[in-house]
Amino acid sequence: MQRVAADPIDLLRTRTSAKWRSFPADVLPLPVAEMDFPLAEPIAEALHAAIRRSDTGYHSGSLHVAQAFSGFAARRLGWQVDPARVTCTGDVAMGIVEVLRQVTAPGDGVVITPPIYPPFFDIVTEAGGVVVEVPMLGGIDEGWELDLAGIEAAFAGGARAMVLCNPHNPIGWVPDEAALQRLAEIAAASGATIVSDEVHGPLAQPESPYTPFLTVSDAAREHGVTVTSASKSFNIPGLKSALVVTASERSDRVRTGFPYEVEWRMGQFGAIASIAAFQEGGPWLDGVLASLDDNRRLLADLLADELPGVRYRMPQATYLAWLDLSALRWGDDPAAYALEHAKVALANGPMFGASVGRGHARLNFACSPEVLSEAITRLADAR
Template sequence: MQRVAAEPLDILRTRTSAKWRSFPPDVLPLPVAEMDYPLAEPIAHALHAAVDRSDTGYSSGSRPVAEAFQGFAATRLGWDVDPARVTCTADVSLGNVEVLRRVTQPGDGVVITSPVYYPFFDLLPEAGCAVVDVPLLGGIDEGWSLDLDGIDAAFAAGARAMLLCNPHNPTGTVPDAPTLAALADIAARHDVTIVSDEVHGPLAQPATPYTPFLTVSDAAREHGVAVTAATKAFNLAGLKTALIVTASDRGDRVRAAMPYEVEWRMSQFGAIATIAAFREGGPWLDGVLASLDDNRRLLADLIADELPGVGYRMPDASYLAWLDLSALGWGDDPAAYALEHARVALANGPRFGAIAGRGHARLNFACTPEVLAEAVTRLGDARVSPVE
């Protein structure tokens, strides 16, 4: 497999995105979920061609993107998507909020599963909902899983929806089909909605492919809405485009109830880039997955050598490592210590859940092996004795 090589620091520091403008130049920035790989050539070509023809007007709607995704989903994800059941919008977070607004009433509880992508804690209030946290079961040693009994109890107590992270960020866990089918049965029993954020799905490793929620059962298709994008897999976060996908009349009514402007928030360049990614980006994505596989394994070796006692479980999807740094004695928020004393920026663990994230941090390993090694070496050099 031909790997895609990440770009060197001198090139990366010319970028103006958040990852490269949020920290001083002596800091290795590994918190933001942006990859350091060069843009896939088919995407770059499509964007350059759009500029050459001054194609900078409004996007032409969901259908072209939906049709490109239909082919990608069928060949890579085993997912039969009907383009007529897709509404595009600006990004996955916005899509999650708009779906939740349609399926809940103000003040309704919505289940999330900490440690979880920290904007979820803000998206629910934005949608007018209350956070109902049902933490994942397990941990780094044994792996994580959904607490199905806890989720069932939360719905029985009145929660009206769940915002599912599939695959899970930050743990990199990929729920299997039986687990998702059981979750769908619980949703059907309580007549609630599962909003499945699947933006990391195409970044699942081949040995642990992700299962799109809408594929697992009739109950999932009836009670589920999927929100996804090319943005994580192809590093297009700044080119605002996402897809809201349904597979039932019930789901279609959710999309139909959305304001007209939801679809018009999609970016023209985002649509162009997303179509190119879904149609022609497969070989590049395969190379990125191979490079990420190398790096997740390298990280395990580096931690064993430089940071003994730090907990790390290789993620099955994406490029984010969830680290238990408690043994280092760096407090509840070890990312703050790492930034000050190691000049390595990590994502702050407690933001992913005040209890589940305590003593943890998230590290982005979509970088060169040299940057990854330097980051772990710096962290190792900053070790202190554990707090008594």
């Protein structure tokens, strides 16, 4: 498999995105979920071509992106998506908020499963809901699973929706079909809705294939809405394009209930880049997955050699590592210590859930092996 190599650090430091403008030049920035790989050539060419023809107006609607995604989903994910059941918007967070506004009333409980992507806490409240935390069961040593009994109890207690992270950020866990089927049954029994964030789905490693929620059962299709994007898999989050996907008449009403302007939040360049990614980006994505596989294994070796007290479970998907740094005694937020003493920026663990994030941090390993090695050496030297 032809790997995709990360750009050199000097070139990366000329980027103006959040990852490269949030920290001083002597810091290795590994918190923000952006990859250091060069853009896939089909995407770059599509964007250059758009510039050459001054194609910078409003996008033309969801259909062309939806058709491209439908082909990609069928080829790579075994998922039959009806393009007519797709509405695009600006990004995954926007899509989740708008879905929650359709399926909950102000003050309704919405389940999330810490440790979890920090914006989920804000997404729920932005939509008018109340966060109901049902932490993941298990942990780094034994692996994770959804607390299905806890989720069922939350729905019985009045929660009306759940935001599922499939695959899960930050732990890189990929739920299996049986767990998703049971989750759909629980939602159906309570008339609740599962809003499934599947933006990291195509970044699942081959031995742990991700299962789209809407494929697992009629109950999932009836009570599920998926929100996804090319943004993470193809490293184009700044171009603003996401898809809200449904698969039943009940869930179709969620999309058709959106305010008119929700669809028009998609950017023209986001639409163009997404179409190119879905239609022609497969070989590049395969190369990225191979590079990420190398790096997740390299990280395990580096930690064993240089920071043996740090606990890490190799993720099944994503390019994110959830690290238990408690043994280093760097406090509840070891990322703060790492930034000050090692000049390595990690994502703050408690932000992923105060009850489960203390002593933890998230590391982005979508970088060169040299940067990853240097980061672990710096952390080891800071002990």
